[in-house]
Amino acid sequence: MYMKYRLYSIIFLVFNIVFAQAQSVGGIHGSIYTEKGQPLADATVRIGSQSTSSLSNGAFSINNIPAGKHAIQVSAIGYQTFQDSILKTAQDDLKLEIRLLANGQRIQEVSVTGKSETQQVREQTIRAVVVDTRAVSTQATTLTDLMNRSTGVRIRQNGGLGSRPEISINGFQGKAIKYFKDGIPIDYMGDGYNIASLPLEVLERIEVYKGVLPVSLGADALGGAVNLVPAKRRGAQLNAFYEIGSFNTHRIGVVASRESNDQKWAYGTELFFNHADNDYKALVGVRDPNTANLEYKRMRMFHNGFENFYGEAFVALQNRSWADELRLSVAGFALEREQQHPALMTDAYGAAMGKQQTVVPSLRYKKSFLDGKLSVDQFASYNNLKTRRIDTLMGRYDWYGEFTPNSTRGESRLPSLSRVNENQLILRTNIGYQINPTTKLDFNYVFTDAQRDGEDPYGPRLDGTDIDVLSLQSTYQKQVFGVSLDKYWLEEKLHNQLMGKYYRYNASGIQNTWFSTNITEADKRNVSGNYWGIAEALRYRITPQAFVRGSLEYTYRLPEREELFGNNIFVVPNFELEAEKSLNASLGYQQTFAGSLTVEANTFYRNTKGLILLVPIQAPNAQYQNQENVRGFGFDLDINYRFAKHYRAMANATWQNLRLHGITNAQDLWKNDARLRNTPYFFANAGIQSDYNNVFSTNDNLKAFVNYNFMREFYLETIPKELEPGGFLGLSGQANINSNLRIPNQHLLNAGFTYKLPTGHIHLGAEVRNLLDKDLYDYYRVQRPGRSFHLKLSYQL
Template sequence: MKPFLLLLRFFVTTALLLPLTTYAQDNYKIQGTVKDNRGEPLIGASVSVDGTGLHEITNEKGQFTLTVPRQSRYAVNVQHIGFKRVTQSVSFAIIGNPLTFTLQEDQTQLSEVQVTGRTETQQAKLQPIKAEIINTKAVQEQPSTLVELMNRSAGIRIRQTGGLGSSAGLMMNGFQDRAIKNFKDGIPMDYLGAGYNIGLVPVNMLERVEVYKGVLPTGLGADALGGAVNLVTKKSLYRYAEASYEIASFNTHRGSLNGLYTDTTRLFFIGADAFVNRSDNDYKVDVTVTDHETAARSEATVRLFHNKFTNYYAEAYGGLTGLRWADELRVGVTWFRINRQNQYGSSMSQPFGAALSRQYSVIPTLRYRKAFNRLSLDQFLTVSDIHTQQVDTARGTYDWYGNFIPSPSRLGEITTNGSLSDITFSYFTSRTHVGYQINDAHKAEINFVSTIIGRDGRDPRGLKLPETGQDILSLPAKYNKLVGAAGLQSVFWNEKLTNNFIVKYYYYNTATINVDVYGTALGEHRYASNSSFGIAEALKFALTPATFFRVSAEAATRLPEQDEMFGDGNFHRSNFLLKPEKSVNINAGFRTEKRNAYNLEVNAFYRITRDLILKMPIDFLFTQNQNVSNVKGLGLETDLSVNFAHWLRANGNFTYQDFRVFDTGNRLTEKARLRNTPYFFSNLGLNANLDRIAGNGRLQLYYYFTFVREYYLDYIPKSLEPDGFLGLWGKAKFEAPNIIPSQALHSLGFTYNPVNDQFAIGFQAKNIFNTNVYDNFRIQNAGRSFHLKVNYTLK
C-alpha cells in the first residue's frame, strides 16, 4: 500500500507543478524605442528592469528587447549620458506592446561628464607634444574646404598655386612643404599620390585633423622637421550613410558619399568612401599681355580659359573585429583619377591652352591590429602603381585671351619639343607599430616605416642621353627609405608631469641618371645614400587639469622625398643632388581654459636648419627643390576662444615668425627673410547658434576674417624691409612684382537644420569684398565666390 501511495503522490505533484513550470518557461518580452526630446532615436541608451538583473543597450534605431519572467508589474529604467533618467511602471497586461521612452536633456549631467571624461580630440590637445586639433565634425555642414579650416588655425598656412585641385603646400612654424608630413589614420600618405590630400578631401570624410608642431609622436615615426598633419577618418560602431553635394561659383561641384554596414554582433563590417571634385576655375586674374604682332606689353584683366580640374576618388573596405586573434583586420581597395588642364607653369608669365596632365591608380591596403594584454601591434601594408601622364602636343602657343598662334617649328606649347610622357611610380609601404605598457606609469613604443619607390616610363619627346639618345625615363630610378623610432612615455606625480623621450634612425639610398637644373640629361649615374640618428624630448607640467606648460626639443633629419628628387612628371623638375636637411627645433607653450568660458594658448618656437629643402621657381615654367644652406629664426603664436553666451562664441589667433638665411657669403642676402614665406598672419571668427527656428529648426551664423601681411617672392636686402615694428606696418622700400601684397579676406555664411541633424543646408559667401588673393609664388587665386551645400545623414 505504501509504494502505491508514494506513486500516487508523485503523479499528483507532477500534475500540479507541470502547468506552472510550463507557464514559467514561456517567454515574455518588453520591447520599445528610446528617443530624445526632438524625437530622434537614442543609440546606446541603457535599459534595465528592477529585481531581474536584466540589462540591454539600444541599437542604431534606438530599439531594445528584454526577455523577462512573469510578474504582475515591472519597473523599467532608461538612462543615457546627458539625459535625465526615466523609470516607467509596465503592467503584465501590456507585455509585448511596443513602448516609447522619451528622455529630456540634463545640462547638469552634461557638465559633469565634460569635466570627468574627454573625447579623443580633447585628449590630443592635452598631450606633451604640441597638437592643433581641427574638429571637422563641427563644420562638416559648412561649404568650407579643409584648406580653409587649416588656414584659420594658429601657426598654419596652406599655400595653393591656383583654384580647386591646384598644388597645396603646408607651411607651419617656419617649415613648409614636405618638411611637414601628411598621414591618413597614422599612415604616411605618399602611397596615395595626388589622389588624396588636404586640398581635395572633403571635411565630411574626417573625424578630425591632428596638426603636430615640432616633435612627432612615436606612433607616426616619420622624418619630419616642422611637424605633421594626420587626417583621422570617420569611425562608427553603427550603420550609417551620409551624402553631401556642393555647387559654387566657377562651375564648381563637390560631392561626397560615405557609409558603413555592420552586422548585429559587430564582428563584421563593410564600408565605402567616395568623393568627386570638379571646377572650371575660370576666375579673373590680372596679367601682363604680350601682343604677338607688335610685342607690346600691357596690363589686363582676363578670365582663365584652360584651367579645368576633375578628381574622382573611391575607397571600399571591409573586415573583421573583436576576434580572439584580431581586434581589427581590414582590407581596402582605393581608386582615383585626376584630369587637369594646365593654364600656366610656376608663374603666370605665360598662358597655355592645350596642355593636359593626368594621374590614376588602384591601390590595395591591408591593416591588422591587436592588443595582447600589455602588448599591442599595428601593421599596415600596401603595394601600388601610380600612373602620371603629361600631354603637350600643340604646334604653337596661346595668348591670355585664348587665341592660338601657330608655330610649325614647335612640337609643344610648354617646351619646344613638347611631351607625351607616361610615368609609373611603384610604391611599397610597410608601417609597423608595437606598444608595450610596462606599468601604469610607463609605456614603450617602437615604430618602423619602410618605403621602396621606383620610377619607370617613357617620353618620345622627352630628355635623351647625350651619347646614346636613350629616353631617360626608360632607365629605372630607385628610392629606398627607412625611418625607425623608439619612444618611452612616462607620467609622474599623479599625472602632473608627463614626459616623452624618442630616438629615431633615418636611412635612404637612391640610384638614377642625373639631370641639371635646366632639365638637361648629364649622362652619369647618380648614387646617394645617407643615414643618421635623431633625438627628441617633450615635457608637460600640469598646474591643474586645465592649465599646463609644455616644452619640447628635437635634433632631427629630413630625408629628400622621391618627388623632390625625381620630379612629378609635370612642372616640377628633378634634383638628384639634394642633401638631407637637419634641424634643431625648440617649442615652449602654455595653455589654460575655463570650461564653457574661454581657452587660451600661447606657443613660441625656435629653429636652426642646415641644408633646408625649399621649393622654388627656376624659371617662369618650372619649379625645383633646392637646398638653402643655413636658416634660423623664431616665432610666436597665440590662440584665444571665448564663449560670450551658450549660443555665441568668438575666436582669434595670430602668428609671427622671423626666419632668415645666414652665413650666405652674400652681403645683399645676408640675414634676409626666407623667400616666399609669410611672416605674419592672423584670423578672427564669430559663431552664433540659434535654436527653435521655425519649430525645431537650428540656425548657425558665422563670420571669418583672415589677414596676411605682405611678404616677398625672392630674397630682398634687410635694409629694404618696412621700418615699422617687426615689419608689421609700413611699406617696403622698393616697388616690384617681387612683393606679395597684404591681403584681408572676409567671409560670411550660415547653416540651417530645418528639423534635426539629419538634413542641413549651408551657404557661404567667400572673399565678399572681392580682394585680389595672391598665394604661393605670387599666383593669383579666385576672388569672390558663392557656395551652396546640402548634407544628409541616415543612421
C-alpha cells in the same frame, strides 16, 4: 559629356545606396580597467536605457546617445559597481576610461570625466592643432579654408579647387611637412588623397603637429605633420552631399557604413567627385599687339579646370580572439588637372595638362596581447601610381584664348607625352608595451620602397642611343625607426616623452637637367645616407584647467623622391641634395576659464642647416636645392570664447622671424639676416559663430558664421633687411622694393550659414568666399579666385 556622365552616375549612387537607418547623434565609447590598469572583459556598461558588455580588451561602445545628462553604471563579477553621471554635448563622441575596484576594497571618492578624442589630442604632451571637421561637415567650405583659420598654419594653393596645396607650419613648408592618414604615411596616394580635394564628410578631424612628432607617426618630418583622421563609423550610417558653386564647381559624394550589433564585423564605402572650371579672372601681363608693351589686365583663366573621382571600400573583422581588427581596403582615384600657366603667371597655356590614377589595396591588423599590455598595429600596401603629362600642342595660346599655330611642339618649351609608372610598397609596424600603469614603451617602423620608370616619345635620349631616359629605372628606399618611452610622474600631473629615431635611405636615377644637350652614362647617380634624431616632450598639468608643455628636438629630414627625381613637369632632378638638419624647441601654456574661455600661447625656435627649397633655375624650370642656413623664432596666440548662450568667438595670430645666416660667399653676404623668401611672417584670423535652436520650427537649428583672415605682405625673392618695412615687428608700411617682388597685404572675408531641418536628416549650407572680392595671392604671386558663392545639401542617416 564625360564629366556629366560621371556626375549623374554618382548622383545615382548617392540616392540608391541604402543602409539601416541610425540617426547620427554620436555615442559614448571607452574602456574598462581593473584598479591595476588591466583591461576588464565582460563588464556590463549601462547608460540610460541602453547597455552593452566590454570586450576582451576592455573596450565598449554605445551608439546614438543624445545630448544631455545621463546616468552611467558599470558592474562586473568580483568588482564593486560603479555609478556616476556624465554630460554629453550634441556633436562629440565621448571617450571614457573607468577603473573598477575589487570587492572588499574601500573607496573614498569616485569620479569619471569624459572628453572627446578631439579634446584629448588638443591637450596631449606633443602639441597638435586640431581641426574638428565633423563639427562643421555640413558647411559649404573646404578643408584648406578650415586649416587656414588655425594658429600657425598656412595652406597655399596656386589656383582654385584641386590646385596642389603647400602647407606652411611655423615657417617650414613643402616636403618638410608630412601627410598621414590615420597614422600611415600617404605619399603613395599621390595627389588623389589630399586636403585640396577631400570633402569634410570623410574625416573626423585633422591633427596638425608642429615640430616634434609622436613616434607613432613614423616619418622624418622636420617642420611638422598633418594627420587626416577618418570619421569613425559605428552602427549603420549614411551621409550624402551635393555642393554647387561659382566657376562651375560641383562636389558630390556619399559615405556609408554598417557595423553588426555584436561589433564582430563591419563594411562600408566612400565615394566623392569634384569638378571645377576655375575660370575666375586674374590680373596678368598682356602684350599689346601693336606696341609689344606689357599691360596688366584682368583675364579669364580659360584652361584651369580640375576633375577627380575617388572611391574606397572596406570590410573588417573585429573583436575576434585572434584579432581586434583585420581590415581590407581597396581605394582608387583618377584626376585631371589643366595647366593655365608655368610657375609664374607669365605665359598662357591652352592645352597642357596632367593626369594621375591608381588602385590601392591595403591590409591593416590590430591585436592586443597579455591582458592588453602589448599591442600590435600592422599595415601593408602595394600599388602602381600612374602619372601622365601632356604637352604636344604645335602652337601657342595667348591670354585672350586665341591660338596661333607654329612648327614648334609644346607650349611650355618642354614637349611631352609622358607616362610614368611608380610601383610603391609601404609597410608600417607599431608595437606598444604598457610596462605599468604609468610607463609605456612604443616602437614604430616604416619601410617605403618605390621604383619608377616610364616613357616619353618627346623626352630626352641617352647620348648616342635611342634609349628614352625616362625608361631607365629610378629607385628610392627609405626606412624610419622610432622608439619612445612615456612616463607619468607626480600623480600623473607630469608627463614625459623621450623619443629616438633612426633614418636610412638610398636612391638611384639620372641627373637629368632637361636643358643639357647630352645625357650620358656618367649622369647616373646613386646616393644614400643614415641619420639619428632625438626628441624630448614634457607636459605639466598645473590644475585640471591649465597646463604648460614644451619640447626639444634635434633631427634630420631626408630628400624626398620628387626632390631627387623631379616631377617630369617643371621640377628637374637633383641628386646632389643633402639631408636637412635642425634644432627645434617650443614652449606653450594653455588654460580654460570657467569652461567658456580658452587661451593658448606658444613660442618656438628653429635652427636649420641645408634647408631644401624649390627655386627657379632656367625658365620654365625649377629645382629643389639646399639653401642657406635658416634660424629664427616666433610666437602665436589662440583665443576661443563662448561669450553668450548662442555665440562663440575665436581669434589667433602668428608672427615668425625666420632669417638666413652663416653665408660666407662674398657676393651674397648681404643676404645674412634677410627674411626667408616666399614665406609669410605674420597672419591672423578672427571669427564669430551663432547657434540657435527652434528658429523656424521645433527641433530645427541655424548656425551662422563670419571668418576674417589677414596676411601681412611677404616677398617673392630675398631682399636686404634694410629694405624691409619698419614699425613694431615689421607690421607697418611696406618694403622699399619693386612691387612685382612684393606679395601685398591680403584680406579675406568669408561668411555663411548652415540650417538643419526639423527632421534632423537634411542640412542646407551656404557660403560666400572672398566676400569683399579682394585680390589674393600665393606662392610666386599666383592669383587666387575672387568672390564666389557655394550652396551645399547634406543628407544624414
